[in-house]
Amino acid sequence: MSEDKRVDASPVEKDSVTNTSTELAQQQQAPQAPEPAGRQPLDVIDVRTGMFGPADSGDTSGYGGLVREITMPGPSERPYGGWFDEAVDVLAEVLDEQGPGFASAIEKVVVDRDELTIYVVAAHLVQVTRVLRDDQDLRFELSMGVSGVHYPHETGRELHAVYHLVSVTHSRRLRLEVAVPDADPHIPSTVSVYPTNDWHERETWDFFGIVFDGHPALARIEMPDDWPGHPQRKDYPLGGIPVEYKGATVPPPDQRRAYN
Amino acid sequence: MAAPQAGPRATRGFRDDTTGARTFEASGGDWSDIAEEAARLGEERIVVNMGPQHPSTHGVLRLMLEIDGETVTEARAGIGYLHTGIEKNMEFRTWTQGVTFCTRMDYLAPLFQETAYCLGVEKLLGITDDVPERATVIRVLMMELNRVSSHLVALATGGNELGATTIMILGFTAREEILKIFELITGLRMNHAYVRPGGVAQDIPPGALDTIREALPLIKHYLRQLEDLMLANPIFKGRLVDVGHLSLAACMALGITGPVLRSTGLPYDVRKATPYCGYETYDFDVPTSTDADSFSRVILRIEECYQSMRIVEQCVERLQAMGPGPVMVADKKVAWPAQLAIGSDGMGNSLDHIREIMGTSMEALIHHFKLVTEGFRVPVGQVYQSVEAPRGELLVHLVSDGGTRPYRAHFRDPSFNNLQAVSMMCEGGQVADVVVAVASLDPVLGGVDR
Numbered sequence: 001m002s003e004d005k006r007v008d009a010s011p012v013e014k015d016s017v018t019n020t021s022t023e024l025a026q027q028q029q030a031p032q033a034p035e036p037a038g039r040q041p042l043d044v045i046d047v048r049t050g051m052f053g054p055a056d057s058g059d060t061s062g063y064g065g066l067v068r069e070i071t072m073p074g075p076s077e078r079p080y081g082g083w084f085d086e087a088v089d090v091l092a093e094v095l096d097e098q099g100p101g102f103a104s105a106i107e108k109v110v111v112d113r114d115e116l117t118i119y120v121v122a123a124h125l126v127q128v129t130r131v132l133r134d135d136q137d138l139r140f141e142l143s144m145g146v147s148g149v150h151y152p153h154e155t156g157r158e159l160h161a162v163y164h165l166v167s168v169t170h171s172r173r174l175r176l177e178v179a180v181p182d183a184d185p186h187i188p189s190t191v192s193v194y195p196t197n198d199w200h201e202r203e204t205w206d207f208f209g210i211v212f213d214g215h216p217a218l219a220r221i222e223m224p225d226d227w228p229g230h231p232q233r234k235d236y237p238l239g240g241i242p243v244e245y246k247g248a249t250v251p252p253p254d255q256r257r258a259y260n
Numbered sequence: 261m262a263a264p265q266a267g268p269r270a271t272r273g274f275r276d277d278t279t280g281a282r283t284f285e286a287s288g289g290d291w292s293d294i295a296e297e298a299a300r301l302g303e304e305r306i307v308v309n310m311g312p313q314h315p316s317t318h319g320v321l322r323l324m325l326e327i328d329g330e331t332v333t334e335a336r337a338g339i340g341y342l343h344t345g346i347e348k349n350m351e352f353r354t355w356t357q358g359v360t361f362c363t364r365m366d367y368l369a370p371l372f373q374e375t376a377y378c379l380g381v382e383k384l385l386g387i388t389d390d391v392p393e394r395a396t397v398i399r400v401l402m403m404e405l406n407r408v409s410s411h412l413v414a415l416a417t418g419g420n421e422l423g424a425t426t427i428m429i430l431g432f433t434a435r436e437e438i439l440k441i442f443e444l445i446t447g448l449r450m451n452h453a454y455v456r457p458g459g460v461a462q463d464i465p466p467g468a469l470d471t472i473r474e475a476l477p478l479i480k481h482y483l484r485q486l487e488d489l490m491l492a493n494p495i496f497k498g499r500l501v502d503v504g505h506l507s508l509a510a511c512m513a514l515g516i517t518g519p520v521l522r523s524t525g526l527p528y529d530v531r532k533a534t535p536y537c538g539y540e541t542y543d544f545d546v547p548t549s550t551d552a553d554s555f556s557r558v559i560l561r562i563e564e565c566y567q568s569m570r571i572v573e574q575c576v577e578r579l580q581a582m583g584p585g586p587v588m589v590a591d592k593k594v595a596w597p598a599q600l601a602i603g604s605d606g607m608g609n610s611l612d613h614i615r616e617i618m619g620t621s622m623e624a625l626i627h628h629f630k631l632v633t634e635g636f637r638v639p640v641g642q643v644y645q646s647v648e649a650p651r652g653e654l655l656v657h658l659v660s661d662g663g664t665r666p667y668r669a670h671f672r673d674p675s676f677n678n679l680q681a682v683s684m685m686c687e688g689g690q691v692a693d694v695v696v697a698v699a700s701l702d703p704v705l706g707g708v709d710r
Contacts, residue, residue, distance in 0.1 A: 045640075046661055070661050073641055112641050113383055143515050144646075145677060147657045147670035164644050164655055164672070168512075168526070171533050175644065196515030199680050200672075222340040222709060232348050232668075253352040258665075 045151040046070040075108035083172060084109075084116045090137045091118075091128070099127045107179075116174040122187045125178055129193045132165060132176075140165035140174065143190075145200035148208035150233045158182035159210050163190070163197075180210065189215040207232035310694070312341045318417060319705030323682065323694065332694060335686040337679050342709040350669045354635030355381050356596070358666055360453040362656075365671060366707030367450055368413050371406040372649040373656075373671065373707075374455035375399050379536055380645040380658040381457040384638045387589055394579070395459035395587040400537050401575035402445070402454065403647075404568040405472075408479065409438040410650035411561040411568075415486060418558070418699035422499055427489055434482030437475045444468055458595050459588035469576050476569055483565055490558060500555035504685045504697030507552060514684070515677050518652025519560045520701060525550040530648040542571050554700035561702075564650075594636050597628045635664040651675050651702055673707040 048068045079085050088109055092102035099105065105124035110117040120128050132140040144164035152158055157179035166173050178187050189212040190197045201212040202221040209230035212218055220227060229236055240252025250256075310323040322338035346365055350358045362377045363370040382388045416431020439449045445464050446454040454461050490496050506516065508524035521528055529546040531539040547563035549556035588595040597613065617625040638660040646655045652674030659668040678701045685697040 070640060113386070113643055115643060117642075141512050142517075144644075144653070144655045145515065145672045147668075147672070149642075149659055149668045162642075162657060162670075164657065166646075166653075168528050168533070173534065173644070173646075175642075194515070195513045196677060196680060199676065203676075220340075222343040224340070231345065238345075238348060238352055253349070256352075 043072045043074075043151075043154055043157070044069050045072055046153045073110055073112040076111040080109065080111045080116065082114075083170075084111055087116070087138060087172065087174070088118070090135060091131060094131045094135050094138075095128070098131070100124045117177055118174065119177050119179065122178050122180050125176070126188050126190060126193060128176070129163070129165075129190050132174075133193055138167065139169040140167045140172070142166040142168055143194035143196050143200075146190075146197055146204045147200075148204040148210055148232065150208055152182075152234045154179070156181045159185050159208055161187055161204060161208075161210055185210045186213050187211070188213050189218075191215055206230065209233065312338070318698065318703055321679070321698070321703060321705055321708075323698070325686075325691065325694065327691060330690050330692075332686050332689055332691055335683050335694065337682045339676075339679065339705070339708050342705045344710070346710045347669055347671065350666050352665065354664050355457055355638055355666060356635060358669060359456055360451070362669070362671065363451050363453050364706065365710050366649065366651070366654075366673060366675065366704045368410045368704050369406055369650050369707075370450055370452055371399075371402045371455060372647055372654055374452065375403055375537070376645050376647040376649075376654050376656040376671075377658070377669070378455045378457045379647070380643050380656045381638065383643040383645060384641060384658060384660050385457070385594065385636075386639070387458065387591065387594065390589045390591065391459055392586045392588070394463070394582055394585045396537050397575050397578050397582070398460050398464060398587060399455055400539070400542070401472075401572055401579070402442075402460075403537075404571045404575070405438050405441060407568045407650045408565045408572075409435045409442075411565050412438075412482075412486075414561055414650070414699075414702040415490070415558060418696075418702070419490070419496075421695050421699050422496070424489070424496065427486065430482055430486055430489065434479050434486070437479050437482075441468070441472055441475055444471060456588070456596060458591070459586070461596070463584070463587045464579070469580055472572065472576055476572065480566075480569065483562060487562060491562075497555060499692075499696055500553065500558060500700075502551075502553050502555075503689065503693045504554040504557075504700045505552055506681055506685055510681070510684055514681050516652065516681055518648075518650070518674055518678070519557050519564065520678060520681070521652070522546065522548045523556040523560055524552045530646045530653050534646060536645070536647060542574050544568075544571050554696050557700045592627070593631070597624070597631055637662060637664055649674055651704070651707075652678060671707075671710060673710065675701075675703040675705070675707040676710075679703050679708060 046069075048070060049066060080088065091106075095102045095105050100123075105121055105128055107119035107121060110119065118128075132138050142165070144166060147162045147164070149160040149162060150158060151160065159180050159182055161178045161180075163176040163178075164173065165176065180187055185208075187210055189201055191201065191212075192214070198216065199221060201215055202218060204210050205212060205215075205218050206220040206222050207230055219225065223231065238252070238254035240254065242252060243250045306327050308325045308327055310325055312320040312322040314321075314323075320341035322341065324334075324336040324338060325332050326334035344364075346361050350361045353361065358377060358381075359374050362373040365373050379388070382391060412431045412435040416428045416435070419425075419427025419431065442452065443449050445468055446452040446461070448454075506520060506524070508521075508526055510516070511521045511524055511526070517528065525548050527546045527548045530536070531544075532546055544567045547560050547567065549560055597617075613628075617628050640660055640662040642657065642659040644655055644657050646653050648654075653672075654674055655672035657668070657670040657672070658666060661667040681701060682694075682698060685701075686694045689697070
């Protein structure tokens with residue numbers, strides 16, 4: 001029953017939690033050393049070549065040599081607009097006062113499509129969420145759970161956990177994003193701050209293999225307990241079988257021609 | 261396999277070496293008989309699996325109950341029995357095809373997933389303001405009708421699980437009226453794929469507004485009957501009043517939204533807090549209660565049905581006043597090329613369009629082919645979009661890598677989140693109250709497991 005599930009949350013990774021968490025903190029401090037006032041590099045999530053279609057046939061389009069870098073929106077400059085400046089100011093003030101300091105806890109602030117995204121260093125996530133929840137000028141008291149995203153081409157930051165927070169008091173919403181390397185996918189659990197994230201973190205562990213350190217029972221939630229792999233990673237195949245229809249064969253969706 | 265023993269049976273507890281807990285197996289007959297049998301065998305505490313195949317758990321929900329006599333000492337929910345990988349599948353289809361997948365998540369509230377997803381895609385494309393007014397009003401109309409139909413099922417199945425089949429029959433009969441409207445407008449009773457990025461698949465057919473006008477009094481009539489059966493019924497009240505209590509603090513900590521949160525007195529409704537689809541221009545109230553129990557949630561659901569019908573009436577008036585107009589963005593790089601007719605199979609062909617692309621315009625054929633097979637590209641970035649679904653706040657998180665398919669589509673389904681409250685609502689109560697508490701959360705397992 002419930003005890004069985006807890007035991008199953010792969011003991012190997014749980015053991016390594018204590019060993020790696022300090023290393024992890026050091027690793028992530030290193031690139032945090034403030035860069036000279038210049039633009040931070042953009043997150044390249046993919047590099048595409050050519051146009052589309054099968055790569056094994058001859059290039060007749062002339063676009064075969066095309067190389068494009070796909071980058072997510074980069075850090076924003078002040079003013080961010082609206083209430084974003086005020087909220088970031090308050091967060092910076094409280095973090096500088098109480099905890100690790102804004103510069104070492106926050107990687108960057110991105111404003112895109114009228115949405116505020118704060119990239120948080122994994123080691124300081126719990127502290128940041130606690131400030132966001134408790135400070136009277138922030139009051140993000142409602143968590144909308146955790147969503148994982150796998151960017152296999154973003155070297156050293158392959159796995160992202162995305163947290164959406166709602167302030168019912170101030171009618172505000174923001175997004176926290178934490179990026180960790182695939183080789184060391186550890187993020188501290190936020191269940192102590194937002195108990196609702198319990199199942200959401202289990203889901204993100206289940207589908208993406210992000211280990212939430214300190215979670216009360218990090219077991220799989222959707223997939224069977226003994227399932228190998230994490231299905232929503234980009235390197236995990238969708239599966240499926242070819243289907244014959246009126247004499248023609250339709251390949252499974254992940255083997256059909258893709259337009260990149 | 262040995263033939264099953266007749267009558268109730270409970271095994272003597274045995275100690276499981278891996279967990280150190282005593283484990284029992286119980287089967288057959290009335291619960292009281294099984295409990296008696298277990299008591300006779302000299303052990304009071306047993307763990308019972310309720311579900312995943314159980315008529316009172318709203319679908320394939322597995323409840324693991326640790327029981328001391330008739331009291332639940334520990335309750336855990338096990339999910340995942342309906343996981344179909346919809347989010348993963350959406351990454352392998354175009355942005356438009358994504359609608360057909362997300363509509364199948366919470367199968368009682370398909371139009372909310374569709375609208376939330378399409379609002380997200382439109383935000384990514386930056387065409388939110390270009391969506392025609394008429395399409396937005398139709399979306400609101402469909403969502404509010406869907407809210408009524410979903411609440412009717414919640415009330416109906418909730419009654420059925422207590423043994424009140426009359427309530428179930430009545431609820432489903434009333435829902436039928438709404439499904440007829442859906443069938444008339446979208447061609448299908450569920451899994452509509454009606455809301456599309458940029459607007460809706462097609463305009464409402466002639467006569468639909470009259471049908472809605474005629475259906476509303478009928479639905480209200482059925483609702484009154486439901487109220488008569490439920491709200492003053494001593495047995496019904498005896499089962500629901502003060503059962504499944506969940507305080508405001510617990511709701512906030514567990515992220516519970518929707519009628520369960522509003523039953524604690526907080527009027528949090530996304531339609532009012534962060535309006536979308538022009539909800540700020542509609543006149544409606546957000547009913548609340550301070551009882552925080554299962555009975556108050558029934559009252560709130562009934563009241564929300566009336567409020568939704570108020571909005572539907574306003575939508576009908578607006579559509580009538582607006583007259584015919586476009587229901588899809590003007591940008592032909594996004595809008596579906598053909599206005600399809602409704603055939604006997606749900607969606608039929610558009611013969612005029614076929615004549616144009618096959619007979620007169622080569623460019624139109626190329627454009628049709630490109631848009632339908634390749635789809636449109638969506639600029640790089642990520643967005644969230646919240647809508648107030650019948651069960652609470654539905655949040656969609658979409659990531660685009662600039663391609664023709666969603667890079668990641670995540671649905672924070674309210675049912676998934678709300679099921680976490682089962683432990684808090686059931687522990688310390690009676691076994692019979694578990695059914696009532698779970699019914700008051702109204703989980704839909706299609707949405708929970710996705």
